[in-house]
Amino acid sequence: MSTVIELNHVTKSYDRFELKDISLPIKEGYITGLIGPNGAGKTSMIKMIMGLISQDQGDIRVFGQNNHHEQAAIRGRIGYVSDESFYYENVTVKQMKNIIAPFYPGWDNDTYLRFQEQFKLSPGKRIKDLSKGMKIKFSLAVALSHGADLLIMDEPTSGLDPIFRREMLELLSEHIQDEKKSILFSTHNTTDLDRIADYIVFINEGRIIFNEMKESLSERYLLVKGGKELLDRDVRQWFVGLRENGLGFEGLISNRAEGERYFRDTAICETPTLEEIMYYTVKGDEAHA
């Protein structure tokens, strides 16, 4: 299975934040969800992949090519959608499209017009007069109109109404049908990824916590709910994160087999959602405290 993006020992330092020794392969032909709390480093990682910021150390390869040496060729095959609009505000949708199209040899105007119609984008409307959701729709129409092999989307669903959000997720699922297209999708909204992602990359405080197939997460993690009497010092150590209240406890275990063996008959054992995995991993220590 080939990789579409490869980060090798990538490090980037800011005043109060650091992406530390990130090594990560993103598989070709799949939707990879990038999750993590605010400030975890998702956007910085995406910006490094896009060549918007330079890493201090390490090497990033996209389509097997170094992302700094082959900037133009790589970006020609990427469709980038950001949660913040970066288009010229005072031009109309049509003018903006006319500015963008000549840069992409694979631009398909019929496809663009189809999406313009589908997303109800008014060609004469100024970019600044579009709502946040409409701006994201425009970005998506552009990204899907030049035959991008890789879609990189930074929080694309924020600001979208639930109907279009579902519509967009369906579009993305359709987009990767030919198995040569790939999508990297960063979001806070883990339910979006529950629906469409094949792989999940979890990043927290500048470190990769895991990069796994979504299905294997349910084989690995277990959510346990039970009475406090089940917890002793050794048992507590099994939990990635634990929340206790007057009635009992709820916690996440990363060794499902062991957890099920111990708690099967004494507590409620459930498969955690992505949100629960994220919550307990990030807040684990606080919950313990």
Place this chain on the structure above:
Amino acid sequence: MHNSIALIRKDFILTRKFALLLIPYFVLMLYSNAQAYTVFSLLPALLLLINACTIDMQHNNQKFLATLPVPRQQLIQAKYMTIIPLSLFSLICTLIMYWIAVTLGKLDDPLRWRELGLITAVIPLLASFYLPLYYWLGQKGMQFVNVVFMMVIMLSFTTFGSLNKEFPALAQWVQNGKIENMLLLVIGVLAYLIIIYASYLISSRIYMHKDI
């Protein structure tokens, strides 16, 4: 080259409306000081350049440019190349203004084309000081750079008046086309080209690895 043309075209689309504001400028200049028409070519090109640069820097637009399938080097090249059509645009506007002034009887002397050419040639030179500062200071320092640069342009207006006294050889060439010191001319042209090229190299060095 195709990308550079697309980038220059983009600048023209973005500054189209701003260019319309130049019509009252030329009308005002025509009525107030038509005799000094050669100097008027300076302002439109530089104002349009500043406007294009300002638009590129606002609202995350640098992010848009940096995600296009164009090497950063080419983004800078295109910005420097934009100066040429902008200068030509300025020159054409000035020539039209001259023609109108002659038709209306406000001017009756022949076109001072050498003076006009010289002043038009100053446009890339002034832009060579502006662009590295623009790339260096980015969005935060842009307002300051624009204000300072506007002052420099205004100063240039008055400086051209005293150029004859400071450089008599240049004044002679402007008046009768005679070149007495060829070496001085070669040195001048070389210095001109070196300044523009050095400016381009500095801008490239600043922008190539800049985090956006």
